[in-house]
Structures are given as structure tokens and as C-alpha cells.
Amino acid sequence: MDVLKVAREVIEEEVRGICKLLENLTENFSRAIELLLRCEGKVVVTGVGKSGHVGRKIASTLASVGTPSFFLHPSEALHGDLGMIEKKDVVLAISNSGESSEVLALLPYIKMLKVPLISITNNPKSTLAKHSDVHLYLGIEREACPLNLAPTTSSTATLVLGDAIAITLMKLKGFTQEDFALRHPAGALGRKLKKVKDLYHKGKEMPLVKEDTPMKEVILEITSKGFGATAVVDEGGKLVGIITDGDLRRFVNRGGSFENTRARDVMTKNPKTIKEDALAMEALRKMEEHKITVLIVVDEEKKPLGIIHMHDILRAEMSLR
Numbered sequence: 001m002d003v004l005k006v007a008r009e010v011i012e013e014e015v016r017g018i019c020k021l022l023e024n025l026t027e028n029f030s031r032a033i034e035l036l037l038r039c040e041g042k043v044v045v046t047g048v049g050k051s052g053h054v055g056r057k058i059a060s061t062l063a064s065v066g067t068p069s070f071f072l073h074p075s076e077a078l079h080g081d082l083g084m085i086e087k088k089d090v091v092l093a094i095s096n097s098g099e100s101s102e103v104l105a106l107l108p109y110i111k112m113l114k115v116p117l118i119s120i121t122n123n124p125k126s127t128l129a130k131h132s133d134v135h136l137y138l139g140i141e142r143e144a145c146p147l148n149l150a151p152t153t154s155s156t157a158t159l160v161l162g163d164a165i166a167i168t169l170m171k172l173k174g175f176t177q178e179d180f181a182l183r184h185p186a187g188a189l190g191r192k193l194k195k196v197k198d199l200y201h202k203g204k205e206m207p208l209v210k211e212d213t214p215m216k217e218v219i220l221e222i223t224s225k226g227f228g229a230t231a232v233v234d235e236g237g238k239l240v241g242i243i244t245d246g247d248l249r250r251f252v253n254r255g256g257s258f259e260n261t262r263a264r265d266v267m268t269k270n271p272k273t274i275k276e277d278a279l280a281m282e283a284l285r286k287m288e289e290h291k292i293t294v295l296i297v298v299d300e301e302k303k304p305l306g307i308i309h310m311h312d313i314l315r316a317e318m319s320l321r
Helices: 005-025 025-039 050-064 109-114 153-172 177-183 187-193 215-225 244-251 279-290 310-319
Strands: 043-047 069-071 090-094 117-121 134-137 208-210 229-235 237-243 273-275 294-298 303-310
Touching: 005 153, 025 117, 025 134, 043 050, 050 069, 050 090, 050 153, 090 208, 117 153, 177 279, 208 215, 215 229, 215 244, 229 303, 237 294, 237 303, 273 279, 279 303, 279 310
Parallel strands: 043 069, 043 090, 090 117, 117 134, 208 229, 273 294
Antiparallel strands: 229 237, 294 303
């Protein structure tokens, strides 16, 4: 057996299925989005078997991008969990055939509560489709399974349609990076969305000297604060330079003496800076690009607000693993 040939055939069949889904996208999708936007409660996603597995992922995606949602297994619902559905909710029911008995058994309760029902099926004439306020048709002609039995193309198309619903709602609600970060405080996503203002050092922790500060005092400031650097400001408090351990070594190697030397004589002018609203990963990228370990955090007037060290970002990353 040519395993690569089989794999390509499966992928090609599923791609064709997604293309059919695209062809069958109608105004019903817009109607479904309108119902979901008006929802004052939660989106209750339900389904059994493979549809249930896909439904769990859709509910998770909706919740993570700004639409409160949870998955309700129809069998569990029939054994006490029906109370989880409230009048302000919207139900999204998934069934490839549209005839799953466990899902159909929920219909009387959904109708009694007058909860809007959106369904996703591959049969527009099914019982579930007929009893829905909005029906979304997959239009899949064949599964990737060679027996045309195992849900493959249909489950992939359902997943894609769920993503389309979630991202459309996300954009309509103006969901931002900040909103995303609040819902993903841990893991790789949380690390990528953490901001400089969450990590940098300010106030008494920040190393800071003026241009005319004697170098003996500068060295004490660098040593006591422990960042291997200090910001240098002018009389107006604006950042004019930075002095690092490297600057000190280079100054000594040139034959310089710290006697009667001021900060302005040693500092590196126009140091690299970052704004406090910038992503921490952007700060890390800038440090790596310029081969430095600290950045001065400044405001719009280029006045120092604090300092962030590469270790601050890396420690935050490690703590979230």
C-alpha cells in the first residue's frame, strides 16, 4: 500500500468537503450570528459521538474569544443536567444526520424554555433541521473514510464552520489582545500576550542617575540595583543615555579614570527603549536583536518609567509552564 497516496487522498477529500461547505454558506449563517450576538446568556453546544467531540472544541473556542459557552452532553442533560440551560441561552446542536436520538430528546425542553436553537447537520430535511430556528447545512457529499461511514470530512467541515462562527463573533465584538490575555494567563499564549507593564521595575527599584552624577556614585547605583545598568537623565528628567557594565569596562580599557568623571562622559547616548504597553515578547525580541539584556521603559515624553531585564521575561515564562 502506498501510504502517502492514501494520506493525500484523505486530505484532498477533506479539502473538497471544506470547499462544499463554502459553497453552501448562506444567509442562514448571518441569521445564526445575529442570534448569537443577541444572546444574553451562554451558548450551549451539544452533540453526541464525533459531533460531541467537535462540539467541545467549538464551545472552548467560543469561550476563549469572547462568547461565553460550554458543552452539554445530551445524555448527561437527560439525566439531570438540563437545568444548565437557561432562558437567556442559545443552543447550538450538532448532528451529522440530524437524527441523533439523544439530541432530539432535548427538543421538547428547548422548545418549552423558548431558547433559540441553531443546528449544524448534513441533512436539511432532518428532524433536527426542521425544528431549528436556524439550520446550517454542511453539504458534504462523501466522507474521507473509504467505506463512507466514519465521520471524517463531515467532522472537519463542522469544526471549520465552528471556527467561522467564533471568529466572526470575535470580530463583531471587537475582541482585543488584552481580552485574549485575560482569558489565557498561562501557557504559551499567555506568555506571548504579557505586557511590559506587568513585569518591569519602577520606583526605588529603578537605577537612575543624572548626567552630572560622579562616576563613583554611578557605580554604586549600578551595583546596588543589580541590573548591570543605569538610566541617565538630564535636568528635565528626560532619558539621554544608559551606562552598563560593558560601558564601564570599555571606558577602563580605553585608559579612562573614574576620578573627576561624570555620567555623561561614560554613557551610551540614545539607548534602546520600550513603552510599557508593548508586549513582553516584543521587548525580548528587541533585546535579542541588539544583543542587550535591559531596556529602559519610557513614556511619550521619553521620561524613564522603569527598567525591564531579559530575566524578568524569562522568569515569567518559566513560572507559567
